[in-house]
Amino acid sequence: MKLMQYRGYYGSIEASVEDAVLHGKLEFINALVTYEGETVKEIRRAFEDAVDDYLAYCSERGYEPEIPCKGAFNVRVGHKTHLKAALAAREKGISLNEFVRRSIEGSVG
Structure with missing residues (x-):
């Protein structure tokens, strides 16, 4: 999925065929912030x-506004x-x- 970026925030774009509308939400924050538009230009705006x-x-x-991916997350990998x-x-x-930080940085570079 491609994401839009603006002022450090990321937003998704999905299509509702039934409603003939594009919609999305801010990603990587807990607050629910949504938006919609009928064209790519409208959804971007x-x-x-x-x-x-x-x-x-x-x-x-x-x-204080949430920032995307604040830098801490839990990973369940098994014993x-x-x-x-x-x-x-x-x-x-x-x-x-x-160790985990270095491993991730090495794999996503």
Whole structure:
């Protein structure tokens, strides 16, 4: 799925054949922020307006807006994989978090 990007936020685009409309939401944040349009140009504008509205809403209420992918997430890998990663990290003299961070950075470069 291709995503749009604006002001550090990412938005999806999906089509509703039944309603003949494009719709999407801001991705990678917990707040539900949606938008829609009938053309690609309209959905792009609606996405940008949704980001601007979300940031204005947060500012008006004194809230800190969520940032996409704040930097922490839980991964369930199973006992054997967890143990292998912990042992590999220990052998390298680094934390498990650092081991996973380096592994991800090496694979997505």
